[in-house]
Amino acid sequence: AQSVTQLDSHVSVSEGTPVLLRCNYSSSYSPSLFWYVQHPNKGLQLLLKYTSAATLVKGINGFEAEFKKSETSFHLTKPSAHMSDAAEYFCVVRPTMIYNQGGKLIFGQGTELSVKP
Amino acid sequence: EAGVTQFPSHSVIEKGQTVTLRCDPISGHDNLYWYRRVMGKEIKFLLHFVKESKQDESGMPNNRFLAERTGGTYSTLKVQPAELEDSGVYFCASSQVQRGISYNEQFFGPGTRLTVL
Numbered sequence: 001a002q003s004v005t006q007l008d009s010h011v012s013v014s015e016g017t018p019v020l021l022r023c024n025y026s027s028s029y030s031p032s033l034f035w036y037v038q039h040p041n042k043g044l045q046l047l048l049k050y051t052s053a054a055t056l057v058k059g060i061n062g063f064e065a066e067f068k069k070s071e072t073s074f075h076l077t078k079p080s081a082h083m084s085d086a087a088e089y090f091c092v093v094r095p096t097m098i099y100n101q102g103g104k105l106i107f108g109q110g111t112e113l114s115v116k117p
Numbered sequence: 118e119a120g121v122t123q124f125p126s127h128s129v130i131e132k133g134q135t136v137t138l139r140c141d142p143i144s145g146h147d148n149l150y151w152y153r154r155v156m157g158k159e160i161k162f163l164l165h166f167v168k169e170s171k172q173d174e175s176g177m178p179n180n181r182f183l184a185e186r187t188g189g190t191y192s193t194l195k196v197q198p199a200e201l202e203d204s205g206v207y208f209c210a211s212s213q214v215q216r217g218i219s220y221n222e223q224f225f226g227p228g229t230r231l232t233v234l
Binding site for chain 1: 121210226228
């Protein structure tokens with residue numbers, strides 16, 4: 001079975017400092033991995049996705065993530081946090097075509113990011 | 118282009134009552150998904166429609182939940198009778214089907230917050 005674990009339920013950073021949100025996945029095959037963000041009272045928005053192309057994936061708003069197969073990790077980073085980055089972030093895996101599970105997503109527990117002025 | 122919309126945004130009902138949630142996907146999206154986040158837990162898949170057909174309903178918790186998508190446009194999720202443990206946020210998502218494959222980005226609605234007292 002495929003699963004994803006977000007290692008921190010809450011991360012707090014100061015504005016202008018780097019952001020690191022950690023995610024580990026479990027998969028028997030090369031997975032498709034995503035990061036979604038949810039701002040208060042808004043829907044989930046796709047930040048970036050990895051689908052077996054380049055291992056370093058660039059997303060919106062300056063975020064990027066690196067797929068590391070040897071470490072089964074897909075950590076999300078940003079060089080400099082902005083106040084508007086405060087939100088909840090979800091690491092997500094999509095079961096592969098081999099399982100033919102129709103594209104449903106499997107979510108991590110979420111990481112709440114706080115940004116201090 | 119309008120995004121995925123959900124109605125109502127909040128619903129407060131008493132145990133034993135019936136509630137119906139509605140989701141309007143992005144126009145032209147044949148895939149429609151329902152997910153749920155119970156307090157303190159991760160977002161979990163409930164079911165997947167392709168047009169009006171249920172592709173995967175493996176995540177539906179029990180027979181008190183009934184999802185429909187008549188005509189392949191909007192979808193409803195009815196909970197009858199509601200129990201305390203049904204409280205949570207219900208998300209809807211939609212995506213396109215390209216070349217018969219349902220593996221494209223899922224666009225999420227803002228969710229319906231259901232509280233069962």
